[in-house]
Amino acid sequence: GGGWKAGYGKQWYQRRVRALQCGGGQYGDKGFYMEPTVFADVKDDMDISTQEIFGPVMQISSFKTAEEVIERANNTNYGLAAGVFTKNVDKMYQVSSALKAGHVWGNTYNVLVTQSPFGGYKESGFGRDLGEYALSSYTE
Secondary structure (H helix, E strand, O other): OOOOOOOOOOOOOOHHHHHEEEEOOOOOOOOEOOOOOEEEOOOOOOOHHOOOOOOOOEEEOOOOOHHHHHHHHHOOOOOEEEEEOOOOOOHHHHHHOOOOEEEEOOOOOOOOEEEEEOOOOOOOOOOOEEEHHEEEEEEO
């Protein structure tokens, strides 16, 4: 495996290896599947923080305040989805309502309800899918 090396220079890869906690390799012998991957100590200027990655990839960054989290999370060209995990429900509502993302989950992730539209924000996605709203895309 080593899909993270593809297309990037040695310096890029070495910087990520220090942040790589587990995974990152190819999963299985067929197809283009990758292992669940976790990066820690991710900096805001790293590609894994600024690019929209579709795959089983988790990045972990430290923060001090909810305001810092909101600012950093919204400082991107993308906004397909976000998840807020906390024991404090008031903090969850504060952060989730301030995030510029098409869908925000609280204390869960990737749970979709077909009656509720799903779509991105900013450069993520095109329109909405699911829900009654999406039916207009399939009818004249």
